Amino acid sequence: MSKLFIDGENVPATGGGTIPVYSPVTGEAYAEIARGQSQDVDAAVRAARAAVNGDWGKKTATERGRVLVQIGSKVLENIDELAEIEARDTGKPIALARKDIEALARYFEFYGGAADKVHGEVIPYLAGYTVSVVREPCGVVGHIIPWNYPAQMLGRTIAPALAMGNASVVKPAEDACMTSLRFAEIANEAGLPAGALNIVTGYGKEAGAALAEHPDINLITFTGSPGVGVAIQTAAAANHVKCVLELGGKCPQVVFEDADLDKAIPVIVGAIIQNAGQTCSAGSRVLVQRTVFDQVVARLAARFSEVRVGLPETSPDCGPIITKAQFGRVNQFIAECKQSGLPVIAEGFMDSDLPEDGYYVKPVVFGPVPRNHKLALEEVFGPVLAVLPFDDEDDAVALANGTDYGLVASIWSENGGRQQRLAKRLEGGQVFINCYGAGGGVELPFGGIRKSGHGREKGLLALDEFSITKTVVSHHG
Numbered sequence: 323m324s325k326l327f328i329d330g331e332n333v334p335a336t337g338g339g340t341i342p343v344y345s346p347v348t349g350e351a352y353a354e355i356a357r358g359q360s361q362d363v364d365a366a367v368r369a370a371r372a373a374v375n376g377d378w379g380k381k382t383a384t385e386r387g388r389v390l391v392q393i394g395s396k397v398l399e400n401i402d403e404l405a406e407i408e409a410r411d412t413g414k415p416i417a418l419a420r421k422d423i424e425a426l427a428r429y430f431e432f433y434g435g436a437a438d439k440v441h442g443e444v445i446p447y448l449a450g451y452t453v454s455v456v457r458e459p460c461g462v463v464g465h466i467i468p469w470n471y472p473a474q475m476l477g478r479t480i481a482p483a484l485a486m487g488n489a490s491v492v493k494p495a496e497d498a499c500m501t502s503l504r505f506a507e508i509a510n511e512a513g514l515p516a517g518a519l520n521i522v523t524g525y526g527k528e529a530g531a532a533l534a535e536h537p538d539i540n541l542i543t544f545t546g547s548p549g550v551g552v553a554i555q556t557a558a559a560a561n562h563v564k565c566v567l568e569l570g571g572k573c574p575q576v577v578f579e580d581a582d583l584d585k586a587i588p589v590i591v592g593a594i595i596q597n598a599g600q601t602c603s604a605g606s607r608v609l610v611q612r613t614v615f616d617q618v619v620a621r622l623a624a625r626f627s628e629v630r631v632g633l634p635e636t637s638p639d640c641g642p643i644i645t646k647a648q649f650g651r652v653n654q655f656i657a658e659c660k661q662s663g664l665p666v667i668a669e670g671f672m673d674s675d676l677p678e679d680g681y682y683v684k685p686v687v688f689g690p691v692p693r694n695h696k697l698a699l700e701e702v703f704g705p706v707l708a709v710l711p712f713d714d715e716d717d718a719v720a721l722a723n724g725t726d727y728g729l730v731a732s733i734w735s736e737n738g739g740r741q742q743r744l745a746k747r748l749e750g751g752q753v754f755i756n757c758y759g760a761g762g763g764v765e766l767p768f769g770g771i772r773k774s775g776h777g778r779e780k781g782l783l784a785l786d787e788f789s790i791t792k793t794v795v796s797h798h799g
């Protein structure tokens with residue numbers, strides 16, 4: 323049975339409870355994790371506070387950076403083991419799991435290198451004054467992370483936090499937390515002092531809620547569903563704690579009549595089927611100029627019908643869905659779309675040797691989807707693509723921006739002016755032109771507006787989120 327990781331030690335949950343872990347590949351329980359609760363979260367926060375006030379907090383930025391770079395190297399040394407854990411836990415293709423572990427390492431390399439390049443400012447002020455603005459750590463950061471990219475999410479949120487001298491308490495998703503537990507051991511072997519990183523596994527409503535409402539947390543970061551985002555912000559508000567939230571999307575890929583379809587179609591399909599559609603920034607809506615609608619649909623259909631669902635070790639396009647509950651939700655969504663009469667443009671296919679009780683869903687593309695249909699507006703978080711026609715640039719913008727979300731968008735066009743006009747008008751944290759970067763790009767600031775959340779992660783901008791400024795005003799005459 324896995325344990326919690328608190329103050330550099332593997333410890334059981336104080337309540338002694340456990341949670342079974344199911345393999346998405348077979349549907350069988352294959353492990354148990356510790357069911358951490360509020361007293362465990364409390365112990366983790368105390369350990370983190372002690373690290374901020376102790377060894378970790380006293381390190382210089384250069385020393386912190388060195389530790390982070392060392393963690394990145396250790397992750398790469400252990401990539402085979404970590405990728406296998408990640409693939410087993412999530413059901414994702416092994417090649418994708420490997421990329422995710424590389425990204426985990428990359429976060430530590432990037433923020434390790436950045437740690438001692440965060441400079442303050444000097445402000446010209448009244449005669450006889452010197453004013454400097456310095457950046458300081460927030461203190462203890464609570465990180466509540468989801469199951470879709472457990473390794474990447476871990477790196478994305480803790481590497482910048484640690485780079486700025488904070489200490490972290492992580493509540494990974496109960497459905498996929500094995501990689502974070504092994505990672506914590508590796509990080510401590512790499513030189514991270516005890517208490518700087520603590521992992522409390524458990525249910526969201528128990529360990530997660532206890533972390534969100536803890537009075538000694540200084541910042542909360544959360545990636546997950548909008549409803550839980552509201553619960554977390556509400557809990558944090560009672561303690562006046564800032565939240566950084568990334569809550570999903572319904573991201574548009576806008577295809578104009580002058581698009582290079584040879585280039586666009588494989589990328590468009592890849593942007594929805596990657597990780598079986600369980601990606602916040604999945605390109606789940608394809609908006610197509612009416613003049614080329616039939617042509618695009620035909621090409622999407624041809625490519626989509628080649629999409630293969632298979633076992634993670636066979637390098638399929640899609641593995642299973644993460645949990646039985648999520649599998650049920652995605653199937654229900656697809657069934658409702660079919661019952662409502664939405665035309666099916668194409669479906670992928672499943673290998674014949676898939677275990678009967680695994681959580682496999684056949685990818686599907688629907689269209690034309692009416693603008694007010696549930697599929698045009700709501701996130702499925704599965705391999706389901708909606709295709710909608712538009713008339714001109716204004717119509718494309720209205721349609722692209724016309725959901726509650728705003729995370730990522732892409733423009734497919736060979737017209738430079740159009741690319742720039744659209745890039746300005748599309749709402750969200752990232753816009754891609756003739757490409758779709760989705761989850762990639764440690765260097766690229768990422769985040770949403772509206773129901774997609776707020777705050778920015780990734781890139782150097784994340785360092786602002788994980789630190790606070792102090793203005794020092796000196797009067798020396």
Ligand code: ADP
Pocket residue numbers: 466467468469493494495496524525526527529530531532534545546547548550551553554
């Ligand atoms: P999903 O519905 O896709 O599983 P969630 O938003 O429920 O996504 O879960 C994301 C993370 O939030 C997980 O780590 C989960 O345990 C945690 N979580 C769920 N409910 C709560 C809650 N009420 N308070 C704090 N964390 C929660």
